[in-house]
Amino acid sequence: MEYIIISIGFALVLLGxxxxxxxxxxxxxxxxxxxxxxxxNIVMVSIGYIRNASAPILDAIPAAGTTPNIVDPVPQALVLTAIxxxxxxxxLMLTYVVKLHQDKKSLDINNFKDLKW
Amino acid sequence: MVKKFLILLLVAGMGLIIFDLYQAYDSKENLSTLGEYYAQNGAEEVGAANLVTAVVVTYRGLDTLGEVSILFLTAAILSFALSFRKEDEIEEKELRPTSEILSIASQVLTPIIMLVGIYIFINGHLTPGGGFQGGAVIASAILLMLMAKPKLEISHKIIGFVESISGLSFIIIGALGIVLAGGFLDNRIMSLGTFGTLLSAGAIPLIYIFVGLKVGAELSNIVGSMSHNQNEK
Structure with a gap:
C-alpha cells in the first residue's frame, strides 16, 4: 500500500x-x-508511514514506557507547513500572471521575451 | 522538435534520480527517534489528543509563527502588486447578474460554512484540522459570497483589525509562556484539563483560535483583492 502511495507521489512530481x-x-x-x-507532499507523508499503524490521534495518554501504534507525526506537521x-x-504566481496579462493581453509564455538572451 | 527531446531528456534524468530514491525507500515498522519521543511523551506533556497539533503548535510553535508571517507577507505583496496601476486605466467592467440559485444558496450556505470553519479550528487539538484548515474554510465562505455578489467590497478595516489583534494575541500568549511556563509558546500557562475534552491541552485551543482568525482574514484578503482586480478591465 505504502509503495502505491509513494509511486503516485513520484509520478505527480515527474508529471509536474x-x-x-x-x-x-x-x-x-x-x-x-x-x-x-x-x-x-504525498511523498513526505508516505515516508512517515508505519506499517499497520493508525493516525497520530490518541484516545488516552499512553502508559509510561509504551509507544502507541501510530504513524510518525513529524512529517505530517512538516507537510502542513509545506501546504x-x-x-x-x-x-503570488497567479498575481504575477494577472499583471502580465494586463500588460501584454496574452498568456502565452513565448510572448514574454523581455528577459530572454 | 529538439526542444521536446530536451524536455523528455530532462524528465527522464529526473526520473532516474527519483527511481534511486524510490529504491532506497523501505516501509518502516518503527517510529523514528523524534517521532517515538512525541508518541510516548507528547500526550502527557502537551495534553493534545492530536499529536500533529502538539508538534505544530507547541514543539515547533516558532515555525508556525514564521508560517503565519509568510502568509501575511504573501497577502501584503499580493495586494500591493495588484493595486499598482495607472489611475486612468481603471474602468469598471459590466458584469452579468448572478443566477438566483447561486445568490440564494450563498445566503444559506455562507453562515454554515463559517460555522464549520470555526468548529474545525476550535477542535484542532482533538480532531484532524486546526487553525490553517479552519481559516481556509472561512475564506472559502468569503469566496462564495464574492461569487454571488461580485461588486461586494471586503472592508480592509475589519480584516486589518482582526488580523492584527489575532497576530498580536498569538505573540502575547507565546511570550506569556516564557514568564509562566517553560519557554516561548509553551502551552502549560493554563491547566492541561482532562485529556480528550474541548477545554484541554492548555493554551492550544486559544492559540489555534487566533491562528484560525488570522489565516481566515489573510486568505479572505487575498481572495478579495484578486476579485477586486477582476472587476476592472
Whole structure:
C-alpha cells in the first residue's frame, strides 16, 4: 500500500516537471507547479508511514514506557507547513500572471521575451 | 522538435534520480527517534489528543509563527502588486447578474460554512484540522459570497483589525509562556484539563483560535483583492 502511495507521489512530481517545461499557457504552468508541490507532499507523508499503524490521534495518554501504534507525526506537521507555503507561492504566481496579462493581453509564455538572451 | 527531446531528456534524468530514491525507500515498522519521543511523551506533556497539533503548535510553535508571517507577507505583496496601476486605466467592467440559485444558496450556505470553519479550528487539538484548515474554510465562505455578489467590497478595516489583534494575541500568549511556563509558546500557562475534552491541552485551543482568525482574514484578503482586480478591465 505504502509503495502505491509513494509511486503516485513520484509520478505527480515527474508529471509536474514535464508540465512546467512543456506547457505554453501560464495558467497551465501554475497548475503544473501545484502538481509538483502535491507530489512532494504525498511523498513526505508516505515516508512517515508505519506499517499497520493508525493516525497520530490518541484516545488516552499512553502508559509510561509504551509507544502507541501510530504513524510518525513529524512529517505530517512538516507537510502542513509545506501546504501553506505552497498556497502562498501559488497565490503570488497567479498575481504575477494577472499583471502580465494586463500588460501584454496574452498568456502565452513565448510572448514574454523581455528577459530572454 | 529538439526542444521536446530536451524536455523528455530532462524528465527522464529526473526520473532516474527519483527511481534511486524510490529504491532506497523501505516501509518502516518503527517510529523514528523524534517521532517515538512525541508518541510516548507528547500526550502527557502537551495534553493534545492530536499529536500533529502538539508538534505544530507547541514543539515547533516558532515555525508556525514564521508560517503565519509568510502568509501575511504573501497577502501584503499580493495586494500591493495588484493595486499598482495607472489611475486612468481603471474602468469598471459590466458584469452579468448572478443566477438566483447561486445568490440564494450563498445566503444559506455562507453562515454554515463559517460555522464549520470555526468548529474545525476550535477542535484542532482533538480532531484532524486546526487553525490553517479552519481559516481556509472561512475564506472559502468569503469566496462564495464574492461569487454571488461580485461588486461586494471586503472592508480592509475589519480584516486589518482582526488580523492584527489575532497576530498580536498569538505573540502575547507565546511570550506569556516564557514568564509562566517553560519557554516561548509553551502551552502549560493554563491547566492541561482532562485529556480528550474541548477545554484541554492548555493554551492550544486559544492559540489555534487566533491562528484560525488570522489565516481566515489573510486568505479572505487575498481572495478579495484578486476579485477586486477582476472587476476592472
Amino acid at each position: 516537471l514535464y508540465g512546467i517545461m512543456y506547457m505554453r499557457n501560464l495558467m497551465r504552468i501554475i497548475i503544473a507547479f501545484t502538481l509538483f508541490n502535491t507530489g512532494i 501553506v507555503i505552497g498556497l502562498g507561492v501559488t497565490a
